[in-house]
Amino acid sequence: MSVLEQVALYLETASPGPGLCRRREKDAETWEYCSILNTRLFATRTVEPLEYYRRFLKENCRPDGRELGEFRTTTVNIGSISTADGSALVKLGNTTVICGIKAEFAAPPTDAPDKGYVVPNVDLPPLCSSRFRSGPPGEEAQVASQFIADVIENSQIIQKEDLCISPGKLAWVLYCDLICLDYDGNILDACTFALLAALKNVQLPEVTISEETALAEVNLKKKSFLNIRTHPVATSFAVFDDTLLIVDPTGEEEHLATGTLTVVMDEEGKLCCLHKPGGSGLTGAKLQDCMSRAVTRHKEVKKLMDEVVKSMKPK
Amino acid sequence: MPGDHRRIRGPEESQPPQLYAADEEEAPAARDPTRLRPVYARAGLLSQAKGSAYLEAGGTKVLCAVSGPRQAEGGERGGGPAGAGGEAPAALRGRLLCDFRRAPFAGRRRRAPPGGGEERELALALQEALEPAVRLGRYPRAQLEVSALLLEDGGSALAAALTAAALALADAGVEMYDLVVGCGLSRAPGPAPTWLLDPTRLEEERAAAGLTVALMPVLNQVAGLLGSGEGGPTESWAEAVRLGLEGCQRLYPVLQQCLVRAARRRDAAAPL
Numbered sequence: 001m002s003v004l005e006q007v008a009l010y011l012e013t014a015s016p017g018p019g020l021c022r023r024r025e026k027d028a029e030t031w032e033y034c035s036i037l038n039t040r041l042f043a044t045r046t047v048e049p050l051e052y053y054r055r056f057l058k059e060n061c062r063p064d065g066r067e068l069g070e071f072r073t074t075t076v077n078i079g080s081i082s083t084a085d086g087s088a089l090v091k092l093g094n095t096t097v098i099c100g101i102k103a104e105f106a107a108p109p110t111d112a113p114d115k116g117y118v119v120p121n122v123d124l125p126p127l128c129s130s131r132f133r134s135g136p137p138g139e140e141a142q143v144a145s146q147f148i149a150d151v152i153e154n155s156q157i158i159q160k161e162d163l164c165i166s167p168g169k170l171a172w173v174l175y176c177d178l179i180c181l182d183y184d185g186n187i188l189d190a191c192t193f194a195l196l197a198a199l200k201n202v203q204l205p206e207v208t209i210s211e212e213t214a215l216a217e218v219n220l221k222k223k224s225f226l227n228i229r230t231h232p233v234a235t236s237f238a239v240f241d242d243t244l245l246i247v248d249p250t251g252e253e254e255h256l257a258t259g260t261l262t263v264v265m266d267e268e269g270k271l272c273c274l275h276k277p278g279g280s281g282l283t284g285a286k287l288q289d290c291m292s293r294a295v296t297r298h299k300e301v302k303k304l305m306d307e308v309v310k311s312m313k314p315k
Numbered sequence: 316m317p318g319d320h321r322r323i324r325g326p327e328e329s330q331p332p333q334l335y336a337a338d339e340e341e342a343p344a345a346r347d348p349t350r351l352r353p354v355y356a357r358a359g360l361l362s363q364a365k366g367s368a369y370l371e372a373g374g375t376k377v378l379c380a381v382s383g384p385r386q387a388e389g390g391e392r393g394g395g396p397a398g399a400g401g402e403a404p405a406a407l408r409g410r411l412l413c414d415f416r417r418a419p420f421a422g423r424r425r426r427a428p429p430g431g432g433e434e435r436e437l438a439l440a441l442q443e444a445l446e447p448a449v450r451l452g453r454y455p456r457a458q459l460e461v462s463a464l465l466l467e468d469g470g471s472a473l474a475a476a477l478t479a480a481a482l483a484l485a486d487a488g489v490e491m492y493d494l495v496v497g498c499g500l501s502r503a504p505g506p507a508p509t510w511l512l513d514p515t516r517l518e519e520e521r522a523a524a525g526l527t528v529a530l531m532p533v534l535n536q537v538a539g540l541l542g543s544g545e546g547g548p549t550e551s552w553a554e555a556v557r558l559g560l561e562g563c564q565r566l567y568p569v570l571q572q573c574l575v576r577a578a579r580r581r582d583a584a585a586p587l
Contacts, residue, residue: 080376081376081420081421081466081467082374082467083374083420083421083422083423083467083468084420084467087420094362094363096361098418098466100418100419100420100421100466101420102331102419102420102425103332104329104330104331104332104425105329105330105331105332105335106325106326106327106328106329106330107326109326117325117326119323119324119325120323121322121323121419121428123428125416125462125464126380126382126414126460126462127361127364127367127378127379127380127462127463127464128361128363128380129363130363130364130382134414134416134462136319136321136429137321137322137428142321142322145322145323146323149323173325173326173329175325175419175420175425177418177419177420177428179418179464181361181378181464182361182362182363182364183363184362184363205332205336207332207335215335216332216335217335218332218333218335218336219336220332220333220336251363
């Protein structure tokens with residue numbers, strides 16, 4: 001039987017493997033081919049996962065039907081936790097991250113008496129993936145926390161001066177706790193997005209320092225939103241075989257990749273942060289491609305954010 | 316935290332703004348003492364865990380995941396007479412490891428991540444309540460890990476965690492004798508106290524005593540009981556337990572529905 005006849009036979013009998021998503025009509029051929037590959041190579045997937053992926057990448061697609069530059073479906077849900085001052089839940093395909101922000105009072109740091117604090121903390125509990133154990137934060141959680149701290153610092157999402165109530169005496173401290181509920185790759189993108197969405201949702205009560213007692217007086221009835229100055233959006237890439245770049249890697253893809261790269265873009269295409277923890281090297285041209293893809297992603301995310309913020313019920 | 320170099324450092328100490336707020340919170344409204352809040356339960360939502368469940372009752376939101384069975388850590392234990400139904404001897408039975416976590420933003424006041432004694436106590440309570448329901452003899456030398464995460468505390472958190480954990484175990488396909496359903500109760504302070512079923516956070520904070528009951532509905536056996544607070548006449552506590560068991564029975568049909576739906580969804584997603 002010729003290859004074409006074999007393909008025709010499979011087109012009739014193949015059922016899509018689990019996890020394949022519908023794609024646009026004009027790419028029906030690619031999708032059909034993906035589904036054929038998925039069914040035929042089912043055994044290869046467990047025995048030789050790298051070989052399995054290479055077959056798909058040669059056809060410029062991935063086992064779940066996405067193109068190399070395509071993101072998974074992103075959904076965001078704002079304000080679901082009522083005990084937190086601001087909260088957001090972000091789903092990037094299967095990867096789920098929830099961010100809760102609590103605001104408290106503290107004395108400003110002695111070396112910067114007119115600034116408040118923003119303290120991020122990324123938690124990867126054992127329930128999100130079997131590779132994490134309970135106990136103090138592991139390496140990956142620490143790296144993610146530091147990354148989020150860098151993004152906050154470099155992009156100046158919030159002016160720390162806005163958080164100061166009374167210089168030298170009282171300032172706000174925003175504890176941003178990000179918990180990963182489901183780990184399927186690309187945790188940094190999800191965390192950045194969740195943080196941004198939660199910060200947009202935070203409402204701080206009005207505080208006045210009374211003259212007589214020099215104590216703070218909080219009015220919980222009057223609340224105001226934070227002044228979010230920029231909207232940093234992260235885009236992650238995985239490098240395969242030192243040459244091929246794919247966007248938004250899943251957990252399996254991250255495991256097989258030879259390197260990863262995360263680019264954080266601002267509005268007006270300004271670069272906030274670049275995170276490349278070792279791995280295979282990249283040429284300058286490839287880096288430029290990554291940055292242009294990050295700019296497009298920023299527009300997509302900004303649109304989603306604006307829709308969500310508009311649909312929030314005004315308090 | 317001063318010595319914790321694994322997390323980003325914040326200020327040495329901080330206070331919640333509620334301490335400085337002028338107005339007091341309203342007392343909880345009077346209500347029917349046997350009312351149960353409407354429950355939303357969903358199983359099989361996490362992709363990385365073997366079994367998972369999410370439970371929402373009023374303001375309480377709990378997520379639970381089960382992984383395993385995995386090779387048990389710890390030394391070899393001796394053999395003995397085999398149990399009934401082809402189960403392993405008692406010393407080689409599987410273990411259930413439970414972990415209870417509270418999200419830092421779950422309560423009124425932020426709690427820094429290393430939870431401390433309370434979380435360990437609740438994890439132990441979870442383990443004690445779930446063990447009678449799971450056929451651990453069928454998993455010799457293995458351990459099952461159950462992790463519960465409390466996303467928002469709206470009252471009766473332990474009860475919700477128990478129910479979610481049982482649903483997650485069922486969703487993971489672990490062999491069980493029965494589901495475990497949890498129900499919380501609290502008694503308001505005062506001269507003529509009545510026990511309130513399924514208290515909200517406000518009611519729990521003002522309570523003089525609290526109780527959590529865990530029931531296996533079909534077998535009609537109590538799997539766990541955890542209570543604390545001011546003493547009272549024995550009849551009062553017995554009344555509370557009876558009320559709690561009734562509440563658990565009322566909750567059972569909702570959980571059955573949830574598992575059936577989850578099984579249907581799983582079938583629809585994997586026709587192979």
